[in-house]
Amino acid sequence: MSPFVVALDVGGTSMKGGLVTRSGEIVRTDRRATPRDRGPAAVIATIRSFIDDLAAAGGGTPEGVGLAVPGLVTAEAALYSANIGWRDVPATDLVPLDVPVMLGHDVRTGGLAESVLGAGREVSDFLFLPIGTGIAGAMILQGEPYGGSGGWGGEIGHIPVFPEGEPCACGQVGCLETYASASAVARRYSDRAAGAPPSAQPGPSSAATVPSVTAEQVAALTASGDPLATEIWGDAVEALSLALATYTLLLDPSVIVLGGGLAEAGPLLSDPLAERLRKRLTFRDAPPLRQAALGVSAGMLGAALLGWRAAGFTDAGTTWSLDVLKSSRVA
Incomplete structure (x- = not known):
């Protein structure tokens, strides 16, 4: 061998x-x-x-x-x-x-x-953003991952996007991960459907009257026009657009590479996200979004x-x- x-x-x-x-x-x-x-x-x-x-x-x-x-x-x-x-x-x-x-x-x-x-093979500066149970980012600068001075670099999931928003399990309020991670999308839909107050904990709703759902199911409900799913999905897209606009203005990535389970929704996520990101970056072009390879x-x-x-x-x-x-x- x-x-x-x-x-x-x-x-x-x-x-x-x-x-x-x-x-x-x-x-x-x-x-x-x-x-x-x-x-x-x-x-x-x-x-x-x-x-x-x-x-x-x-x-x-x-x-x-x-x-x-x-x-x-x-x-x-x-x-x-x-x-x-x-x-x-x-x-x-x-x-x-x-x-x-x-x-x-x-x-x-x-x-x-x-x-x-993979998807960043032809560029030297990009953000790799896996969206799964949580959200973390890999900042690729000059072709190499950058972890910051103490190894904490890339914790984009805990950027507060809605300062008066829902509590996050990290102790902050309104974090990106609380709205846009796959677990958050599923949890928020189940909680809202049950009429429960917002929870910082990932996973299924504690309400017995409404079965828990997965983020994939929320995506399917959004595609079918379900009003609650559409609202929850829209919140996730809005939160992502805010965080990615901030990242773009600071580090000017060539592309943003989306990975993880939520990115498997494809255009249902990437199309509205690209549009909102473009509208937020009023004086410059938005970086293109790519699916992880x-x-x-x-x-x-x-x-x-x-x-x-x-x-x-x-x-x-x-x-x-x-x-x-x-x-x-x-x-």
Whole structure:
């Protein structure tokens, strides 16, 4: 087998792993549950065994290991994650092999993959905005993810867009994530349908009289003309347009790349969002909106890039075929 790296994208619910060769061939993918309910030590043990099993499946020692992990992170250590509960975990503690290793923030690593391999491949400055259970952004500046002075850069989901709005679970009021994340869209529709007061907590409504819905169902109801769904969807689009107008005026991105579950709505989201963004930016052109190219594989592919960079190949990915990558998505 050709030389390979082990790439692992560690999420709060599941881990997506793979073996990726120097030429960008994905020779194996796998997925495992993240046992965060059993504490950080169990998560670390699962990561180590997963890496061991992937390496064994490759039939040799990997050239390196790349990991995308949530929370505050440097290339050498996972400093803190509220979702997983760990603090100050050296990268070497996560990898049972004596090979080069590099860590990356999960969203920024996905942004790196979109920059080198995907929708941002031809531009050097863009925003990668995955809209899922929450909202975070990867600021790609001069082709590289930028995390800020302390690793907090990109927390666009907690920009207050409606200062007198609904409470956010972070403790602020009116955050973008409270209106435009997939969980918020579902929660707000269920709460409003039940006549419940606004809640900061993601997930289904507590009201027993109205069944909870998913963001995908709210999107379908919006497309069919349901008045409440249309209002909730409109709030999400409005919140996004406010946050993205601010981002555009500050950093002037070439494009904005939309990813995550809510972006799967396609034109139902991107068309009205592009129009509202254009109207807000009265004296300049709005950056175009693009759909992310790599889907759920972005984090794992970004981790593969980190693994090859750890092994000394800083140009990894520049010749990889997007068609090959998209045909080998993580299950």
